Amino acid sequence: MFKPESIDLIFLDLDHTLIFGSYKELPELNLMFKYGSWLWVYERPGAIDFARRVCQIAPTFVYTTAMKDYATQAVSELAFKPQNIFTRENCLRVGDAYRKSAKHVGHKVTCSTLIVDDSPEVWSVEEIETCSLLAPKRWMGEYDDSVLYEVMSHLR
Numbered sequence: 246m247f248k249p250e251s252i253d254l255i256f257l258d259l260d261h262t263l264i265f266g267s268y269k270e271l272p273e274l275n276l277m278f279k280y281g282s283w284l285w286v287y288e289r290p291g292a293i294d295f296a297r298r299v300c301q302i303a304p305t306f307v308y309t310t311a312m313k314d315y316a317t318q319a320v321s322e323l324a325f326k327p328q329n330i331f332t333r334e335n336c337l338r339v340g341d342a343y344r345k346s347a348k349h350v351g352h353k354v355t356c357s358t359l360i361v362d363d364s365p366e367v368w369s370v371e372e373i374e375t376c377s378l379l380a381p382k383r384w385m386g387e388y389d390d391s392v393l394y395e396v397m398s399h400l401r
């Protein structure tokens with residue numbers, strides 16, 4: 246496990262790491278916003294505190310394969326201030342899939358770079374093997390999820 250004081254750059258994912266977009270209403274969860282008329286976007290338990298804590302550790306960039314307006318709204322609802330928000334248009338397109346690359350957005354991954362992402366496989370293998378990785382279990386809207394609280398206890 247990395248030490249927070251050794252980290253100088255962070256890439257933070259949104260979907261399934263901090264939020265979940267559901268096509269049906271899930272009343273037991275914390276609704277952040279409705280995207281269009283069909284998608285309910287929920288806060289993962291502890292996500293607001295988690296995002297704030299992450300930003301205290303080092304300069305933080307959101308990096309998501311989602312659309313820009315969706316990501317911007319999610320960050321606003323999560324009430325934190327990343328240095329920038331990289332979205333689908335900042336991803337590499339490989340067939341039908343979107344891949345993330347720090348290099349592609351003008352950054353170099355070192356062992357002091359922390360990637361927080363439930364899906365490490367969307368990153369380049371080279372960057373994932375170089376960075377410090379925090380891969381919280383993929384959140385699919387389970388109301389009793391406590392993963393971010395567990396992770397936070399290691400970030401103090």
Ligand SMILES: [Mg+2]
Pocket residue numbers: 258259260261262362363364
């Ligand atoms: Mg994700």
